[in-house]
Amino acid sequence: MIKQERAARTREALVRAAAEVFAEQGFVTASIAAISRRAGVSAGGLHFHFENKAALALAVEDRAAEALRCVTVGGGGRAGGGSLQVLVDSSHALMALLAGDVVVRAGFELSAESALARESGVDLRRQWRLWVEDVLRAAAREGSLADGVSPQDAARAVVAATVGLQVLGAVDRDWVLPPTLTRFWALLLPRLAASGTLGELVAEGTGAGDESRTLCRGVISD
Amino acid sequence: MIKQERAARTREALVRAAAEVFAEQGFVTASIAAISRRAGVSAGGLHFHFENKAALALAVEDRAAEALRCVTVGGGGRAGGGSLQVLVDSSHALMALLAGDVVVRAGFELSAESALARESGVDLRRQWRLWVEDVLRAAAREGSLADGVSPQDAARAVVAATVGLQVLGAVDRDWVLPPTLTRFWALLLPRLAASGTLGELVAEGTGAGDESRTLCRGVISD
Numbered sequence: 181m182i183k184q185e186r187a188a189r190t191r192e193a194l195v196r197a198a199a200e201v202f203a204e205q206g207f208v209t210a211s212i213a214a215i216s217r218r219a220g221v222s223a224g225g226l227h228f229h230f231e232n233k234a235a236l237a238l239a240v241e242d243r244a245a246e247a248l249r250c251v252t253v254g255g256g257g258r259a260g261g262g263s264l265q266v267l268v269d270s271s272h273a274l275m276a277l278l279a280g281d282v283v284v285r286a287g288f289e290l291s292a293e294s295a296l297a298r299e300s301g302v303d304l305r306r307q308w309r310l311w312v313e314d315v316l317r318a319a320a321r322e323g324s325l326a327d328g329v330s331p332q333d334a335a336r337a338v339v340a341a342t343v344g345l346q347v348l349g350a351v352d353r354d355w356v357l358p359p360t361l362t363r364f365w366a367l368l369l370p371r372l373a374a375s376g377t378l379g380e381l382v383a384e385g386t387g388a389g390d391e392s393r394t395l396c397r398g399v400i401s402d
Numbered sequence: 403m404i405k406q407e408r409a410a411r412t413r414e415a416l417v418r419a420a421a422e423v424f425a426e427q428g429f430v431t432a433s434i435a436a437i438s439r440r441a442g443v444s445a446g447g448l449h450f451h452f453e454n455k456a457a458l459a460l461a462v463e464d465r466a467a468e469a470l471r472c473v474t475v476g477g478g479g480r481a482g483g484g485s486l487q488v489l490v491d492s493s494h495a496l497m498a499l500l501a502g503d504v505v506v507r508a509g510f511e512l513s514a515e516s517a518l519a520r521e522s523g524v525d526l527r528r529q530w531r532l533w534v535e536d537v538l539r540a541a542a543r544e545g546s547l548a549d550g551v552s553p554q555d556a557a558r559a560v561v562a563a564t565v566g567l568q569v570l571g572a573v574d575r576d577w578v579l580p581p582t583l584t585r586f587w588a589l590l591l592p593r594l595a596a597s598g599t600l601g602e603l604v605a606e607g608t609g610a611g612d613e614s615r616t617l618c619r620g621v622i623s624d
Contacts, residue, residue, distance in 0.1 A: 208430045292569070305570065333585045340577070340586065341559060344566030347514070348527065355562070363555045364562065371593040 191229045193219040195243060198236040199286035207237055207293055237290050241302045244287020247277050248304055252311045263319035264373055265381055267312065268365050271342055272358060272385040274308070278346055279356040288346065309339045324377045334372055341368075358384065413451045415441040417465060420458040421508035429459055429515055459512050463524045466509020469499050470526055474533045485541035486595055487603055489534065490587050493564055494580060494607040496530070500568055501578040510568065531561045546599045556594055563590075580606065 197219035201210045212233055216226040230236045251273040277284040291304040316331035316338075325331060341364060349356030365383035373381055419441035423432045434455055438448040452458045473495040499506040513526040538553035538560075547553060563586060571578030587605035595603055 206428075206430060208428060292573070305573075329589065330585075333589050336577075336582060337563060337586050337589050340563040340566035340570060342562075342566070343569055344562035344564070347565055347569050348562060351514070351527075355558075360558060363552075364559050367551065367555050367559050367593065368590075371589065 187229075190219075190221055190225060194221055194226060194229055194236065195239050196283060197221075199240045199243075199283040202237065202240065202290060203282050203286040207233070207290060212236075237294070238302075240283055241287045241291050241294070241304070244284045244291065244304055245302045245307065247281070247284045247287075248274065248307055248311075251277060252308075262322055262324045262377065262380070263315050264324055264369065264377070265386060267315045267319070267338070268369075268381065268383065269385045270311075270315075271338070271365075272361055274342070275345065275349075275356050275358070275361050278349065279353065285350075289350070305339070305343055308342070309335065312338050319372075324374050326372055326374050329372055337368070409451075412441075412443055412447060416443055416448060416451055416458065417461050418505060419443075421462045421465075421505040424459065424462065424512060425504050425508040429455070429512060434458075459516070460524075462505055463509045463513050463516070463526070466506045466513065466526055467524045467529065469503070469506045469509075470496065470529055470533075473499060474530075484544055484546045484599065484602070485537050486546055486591065486599070487608060489537045489541070489560070490591075490603065490605065491607045492533075492537075493560070493587075494583055496564070497567065497571075497578050497580070497583050500571065501575065507572075511572070527561070527565055530564070531557065534560050541594075546596050548594055548596050551594055559590070 194215065198210075198215045201215050201218055204210075205214070210233065212226065213223070215233075215236065216223050219226070230239065252270050278288065279285075287302075288304050291302050294302075313332065313335040316325065316335045319325040320331045325334070345355045345360065345364070354360060362384040365381075369381050369383060370378055416437065420432075420437045423437050423440055426432075427436070432455065434448065435445070437455075437458065438445050441448070452461065474492050500510065501507075509524075510526050513524050516524075535554065535557040538547065538557045541547040542553045547556070567577045567582065567586070576582060584606040587603075591603050591605060592600055
């Protein structure tokens with residue numbers, strides 16, 4: 181039992197170290213040796229858990245996918261204010277994870293690279309896009325989307341902006357901090373929300389995001 | 403004279419081949435040998451023009467920076483409909499270059515990588531952001547921005563979305579095709595434009611973008 185716990189801790193340390201090294205150097209440049217050194221694990225210990233660098237990358241991507249599922253499901257279950265508020269809250273939760281958790285951040289970057297190279301892997305941006313589309317279609321069904329706004333067009337704009345914030349945030353952290361996303365929603369919500377529902381919406385999130393974020397951090401790595 | 407022309411053509415072929423190889427393989431993986439092979443130029447010929455891979459990357463970035471200047475200056479001089487239309491037209495011209503010109507596309511990617519690594523180089527996304535901010539401040543001064551919309555917040559949203567479209571377009575080309583950007587502007591302009599000016603604005607661009615795009619393509623590589 182203690183042996184199993186130790187193995188789980190070692191695996192955890194390797195995934196985190198891999199995420200750090202990938203985030204700093206990129207997948208191509210990162211070496212297995214740098215990852216085992218960072219984790220304080222021997223080369224043999226690393227190979228007991230992971231066959232190669234690609235297996236480590238996949239583990240990091242899987243963690244990020246888990247975080248994305250947690251943030252989107254968690255948000256859906258809790259927020260008041262209808263589907264638009266669910267979207268706002270989950271986007272805040274996702275950005276907070278991207279800003280604060282290197283495993284999630286590296287997972288999204290690796291996922292984008294592997295989608296580019298058409299390799300196997302998890303396409304996290306696609307997962308995010310499909311979820312945003314679902315939520316905006318739900319908003320349209322419940323009558324909280326403004327007349328004449330297509331859920332699909334709104335989804336494309338939200339996905340493009342959130343992916344952009346994430347990419348820009350890799351160079352300048354301001355882009356992924358809460359005030360930036362809050363101002364984005366304060367700009368966009370008056371266009372998206374049906375008349376009469378705007379007053380109910382909170383651009384900075386309702387705190388439902390905070391709860392699920394804490395929950396999701398527990399699921400992941402902190 | 404003929405010798406100079408030949409040298410210019412060789413340099414041109416090298417920059418284009420470098421852009422293609424960087425776009426396909428990334429800067430780190432790309433080899434000098436692959437670039438000279440692609441350009442049909444000997445290793446000696448390559449080194450006559452470029453000291454190393456970093457010098458080639460910088461040449462590609464410089465071309466992209468030239469294209470960005472061309473698109474933004476060109477748009478500014480021509481479009482009717484005020485500053486918001488200038489922004490719409492230039493964004494279409496930029497996306498068309500990103501979709502159609504591998505040198506511009508690779509230049510933006512290299513620029514993002516070098517900004518990440520804090521190396522020397524041209525920060526094209528920053529250049530784009532500063533220009534978008536200028537145009538939106540001009541829109542506010544001329545009274546064509548809606549009451550209560552901050553130029554800075556609008557600029558952040560536009561920059562995040564356009565960078566996101568570009569990044570998503572590297573995997574799925576639909577994101578950088580004109581209809582996607584047109585739908586983005588059709589969604590956002592009713593929120594950005596002062597009442598009474600929306601009717602003058604053309605989300606798909608006025609064609610001023612097309613003119614400057616053709617001009618800019620000439621400046622660059624086609």
